[in-house]
Amino acid sequence: MKIGFIGTGGISEAMIRGMVGHAGHRDPILISRRSAKRSARLAEDFQNVTVLDHNQELVDQSDWVVLAILPGQAEGVIRELKFRPSHTVISLVAGLELESLSEQLAPAQEICRLIPLPPIEYGVGPIPLFPCLEKVAEFLGHLGTVIPVDDESCFTVFSASSALMANFFESTAWQARWMEEQGVPPDEAARYASSFTAGLTALTTRSDAEQLQALSRECLTVGGLNEHVLNESLQAEWFDRIRLPLDQVLARLRPDV
Ligand SMILES: NC(=O)c1ccc[n+]([C@@H]2O[C@H](COP(=O)([O-])OP(=O)(O)OC[C@H]3O[C@@H](n4cnc5c(N)ncnc54)[C@H](OP(=O)(O)O)[C@@H]3O)[C@@H](O)[C@H]2O)c1
Incomplete structure (x- = not known):
C-alpha cells in the first residue's frame, strides 16, 4: 500500500516519523517537494520516503492520500487534483467538513478526517477519527490512541479541544x-x-x-x-x-x- 502526503509540514513529519520510526512501516511513502528542508530530511532519514515534484503525480501513485495542507490552502490545492473511486483520502485539515470533502474529492469514496497531535511521532496521543473507517483505524492503532467519533459535531469539539x-x-x-x-x-x-x-x-x-x-x-x-x-x-x-x-x-x- 502506497501512502502519499499532500503537504509536508510539521504534522506530516510527526506522522511519518511515527509510522516509520516507531511503527516500523516499510511500505512506500510519497511526499510533496514542499517545506524543502523538511521533505529532504525525511527522504534522507527513511529509505521508503520519496519526494515528488507534482501533487497530481503523488495522487496518481498513491492508494491512500493524506491531506495535510493548511485550511486556507486546501480548497485551491484540492481543486487542481483528480482522484480515483478507489482512493482512500484522510484529511487532517481543520474545519473542512465531510460533506464538502466528499464533493471536492469525488469520485473518491472512502474519506475520513483525523486529528493527530505531534506525539504521534512516538506512537502516543489521541487520534480522533471520523467516520471510523476500519482499515484506517487499524493502521492508526500503531500510532496512538484511536478515538472513533461517529458525530461530526463532536469531532469539531475534539478539534477545538486540541487548541x-x-x-x-x-x-x-x-x-x-x-x-x-x-x-x-x-x-x-x-x-x-x-x-x-x-x-x-x-x-x-x-x-x-x-x-x-x-x-x-x-x-x-x-x-x-x-x-x-x-x-x-x-x-x-x-x-x-x-x-x-x-x-x-x-x-x-x-x-x-
Ligand atoms: N500541527 C498540528 O499539531 C496539527 C494537528 C492536527 C491537524 N493539523 C492540520 O494539519 C494541517 C497541516 O498542519 P501543519 O501544522 O503541518 O501545517 P504546516 O506546517 O504549515 O504545513 C503545511 C504544509 O503544506 C504545504 N503546502 C502549501 N501549499 C501546498 C501545495 N500547493 N501543495 C502541496 N503542499 C503545499 C506547505 O509547504 P511550504 O512550506 O513549502 O509552503 C507545508 O509543507 C492543517 O490543516 C492543520 O489544521 C495540524
Whole structure:
C-alpha cells in the first residue's frame, strides 16, 4: 500500500516519523517537494520516503492520500487534483467538513478526517477519527490512541479541544521558569518540570471518566500545599478563563452554528 502526503509540514513529519520510526512501516511513502528542508530530511532519514515534484503525480501513485495542507490552502490545492473511486483520502485539515470533502474529492469514496497531535511521532496521543473507517483505524492503532467519533459535531469539539496544546507546554515551561526564578539551576528545573508532567500524565492515561475527575481531589491533604494552590486557582476562576477562548475556537470551526 502506497501512502502519499499532500503537504509536508510539521504534522506530516510527526506522522511519518511515527509510522516509520516507531511503527516500523516499510511500505512506500510519497511526499510533496514542499517545506524543502523538511521533505529532504525525511527522504534522507527513511529509505521508503520519496519526494515528488507534482501533487497530481503523488495522487496518481498513491492508494491512500493524506491531506495535510493548511485550511486556507486546501480548497485551491484540492481543486487542481483528480482522484480515483478507489482512493482512500484522510484529511487532517481543520474545519473542512465531510460533506464538502466528499464533493471536492469525488469520485473518491472512502474519506475520513483525523486529528493527530505531534506525539504521534512516538506512537502516543489521541487520534480522533471520523467516520471510523476500519482499515484506517487499524493502521492508526500503531500510532496512538484511536478515538472513533461517529458525530461530526463532536469531532469539531475534539478539534477545538486540541487548541489547549500550547497552554499545556507553556504550563510546564512556566513551572520550570518559576523554579529558576527561585534559584534552582535551569537544567534541574527543566528536568523536574518535564518529569513532573510526564509522571502525572501517566496517571491520567490509566483513568476512566470518573477517576479522571477525582485525580485532583486525590492530591489534596486538608490544609496542605496542593489544596492551597487549587483553592486559590478556583477562586481566581483560573479554569473558567479558558472557557471563553475555547468557545471562540469552537465558533471559528463551526461558523454556521
Ligand atoms: N500541527 C498540528 O499539531 C496539527 C494537528 C492536527 C491537524 N493539523 C492540520 O494539519 C494541517 C497541516 O498542519 P501543519 O501544522 O503541518 O501545517 P504546516 O506546517 O504549515 O504545513 C503545511 C504544509 O503544506 C504545504 N503546502 C502549501 N501549499 C501546498 C501545495 N500547493 N501543495 C502541496 N503542499 C503545499 C506547505 O509547504 P511550504 O512550506 O513549502 O509552503 C507545508 O509543507 C492543517 O490543516 C492543520 O489544521 C495540524
